[in-house]
Amino acid sequence: MDSLTIGSHISSAKGYEAMGKTAVSMDADTFAFFTRNPRGGKAKEIKPQDVEKYKEIAQRYHFGKIVAHAPYTMNACAAKEDLREFAKNTMKDDLERMEYIPGNYYNLHPGSHVGQGAQTGIVKIAEILNQVLDPKWGTTVLLETMAGKGTEVGKTFEELRQIMDLTECKERLGVCLDTCHVWDGGYDIVHDLDGVVQEFDRVIGLEHLKAIHLNDSQNLMGSHKDRHAKIGEGQIGLEALSAVTRHPAFRHLPFILETPNDEAGWAQEIRILRERAAS
Ligand code: FE
Ligand code: FE
Ligand code: ZN
Numbered sequence: 001m002d003s004l005t006i007g008s009h010i011s012s013a014k015g016y017e018a019m020g021k022t023a024v025s026m027d028a029d030t031f032a033f034f035t036r037n038p039r040g041g042k043a044k045e046i047k048p049q050d051v052e053k054y055k056e057i058a059q060r061y062h063f064g065k066i067v068a069h070a071p072y073t074m075n076a077c078a079a080k081e082d083l084r085e086f087a088k089n090t091m092k093d094d095l096e097r098m099e100y101i102p103g104n105y106y107n108l109h110p111g112s113h114v115g116q117g118a119q120t121g122i123v124k125i126a127e128i129l130n131q132v133l134d135p136k137w138g139t140t141v142l143l144e145t146m147a148g149k150g151t152e153v154g155k156t157f158e159e160l161r162q163i164m165d166l167t168e169c170k171e172r173l174g175v176c177l178d179t180c181h182v183w184d185g186g187y188d189i190v191h192d193l194d195g196v197v198q199e200f201d202r203v204i205g206l207e208h209l210k211a212i213h214l215n216d217s218q219n220l221m222g223s224h225k226d227r228h229a230k231i232g233e234g235q236i237g238l239e240a241l242s243a244v245t246r247h248p249a250f251r252h253l254p255f256i257l258e259t260p261n262d263e264a265g266w267a268q269e270i271r272i273l274r275e276r277a278a279s
Helices: 016-025 048-060 081-098 118-132 157-166 179-184 193-203 238-246 263-278
Strands: 005-008 032-034 067-069 105-108 140-144 173-178 209-214 254-257
Touching: 005 263, 016 048, 016 263, 081 105, 081 118, 105 173, 105 209, 118 157, 140 157, 140 209, 157 173, 157 193, 173 179, 179 209, 193 238, 209 238, 238 263, 254 263
Parallel strands: 005 254, 032 067, 067 105, 105 140, 140 173, 173 209, 209 254
Antiparallel strands: none
16 A cells, blocks of 8 residues: 555646546546646636536545646736736635635746846745635645746745745645756755755745645756656656655655656656655
């Protein structure tokens, strides 16, 4: 018996029941999906019947928590106020829609400061979170660790900690660690996973870590590139990524593959990682 909770990013185009079936077909027991077109735009209408069918599947196959992903176009620390307004409204709308499936996660990229400086970015992000987060939501919002491409905020554990410190509704806020991003950000999860885990615990606190994006990276540690690779085909490698799934600090969390793959490829990655986690 292995206890790994793992799945991949799945297209939400055909609705919830279809996502559940796709997950089952890949032997996944969690998954991620975009709440709307990743480039923005209006979200599709949710059909309660479709959600009910999904819930039956999730229960029957003992799914863990699933991890919705906010659109990439959301920038809570944009220089232009109308873009921040868009980010706020999108977040609120998504959280309202997530109420159909309460108890899960909503993952977002904190934002890009576009030259205003990380400190200004951090304050602006927390400001939006304070306008959106509310104990009434059944969803926990996860800030993703970022690679530091361009002017991304959240490339260090310290930056995420600062956002969290400025956020009032802490019970609805957590962190999602992306293995490609932290590697690209300069955290050596290949040679010193324990050290990175300790650093995360010291700066943020492991109790705030809620999900893992499990990706290999095309680039070297500290490259700040954010180019995902298939598991075992990048610079991190299968050995180190498998160690992430087995680490006592992580192994109870949902693992989401965001590798450049198709369903057959994800099914294979899931099989390999499950085998390694069990042995
Ligand atoms: Fe992401
Ligand atoms: Fe990610
Ligand atoms: Zn990425």
